[in-house]
Amino acid sequence: MEINNLKIEKILLDPINLIGCKAPHFPEGISKAWNEIEGQLSTLRGRKFYGLTIPQKNLIDYYACVIPREHESLKGVPFYLESGEYIRVKLMDWREHTDQIAGIFDQLILLYQIKSKAITLEFYKSQNELHLLLPLSEINNTV
DSSP states (O other), X not given: OEETTEEEEEEEEOOEEEEEEEOSSTTTTHHHHHHHHHTTOXXXXXXXXXXXXXEETTEEEEEEEXXXXXXXXXXXXXXXXXXXXXXXXXXXXGGGOGGGHHHHHHHHHHHTTOOTTOOEEXXXXXXXXXXXXXXXXXXXXXX
């Protein structure tokens, strides 16, 4: 199956622990959240970054997240992503297509009949490749 000539895949994701910094506003505050989480790291190399959106009443909470390293103290909100099935779309040259991200998620939610309040996940595979993920299982905020 495809959306906008992008292949849709069902994948199994292993459990992941994340630490995230909340954007003060969505979508305008996303860069501030990324600056806050990245500013705590000695290097960005070798790190795995995720964007997490959580629908709330009449707004969306966005968290810029990283997988913390062992014995690393990062300030932020802890999240636990359970192992489970996810729908994935790979978006290449994503910086040129940020305007398409919300629409792709909207189409995935409709195609897979996911609740309209579904949590969405962005995995920044590289500077060029972004994986848009829609969990078919729950993401738990451990706070």
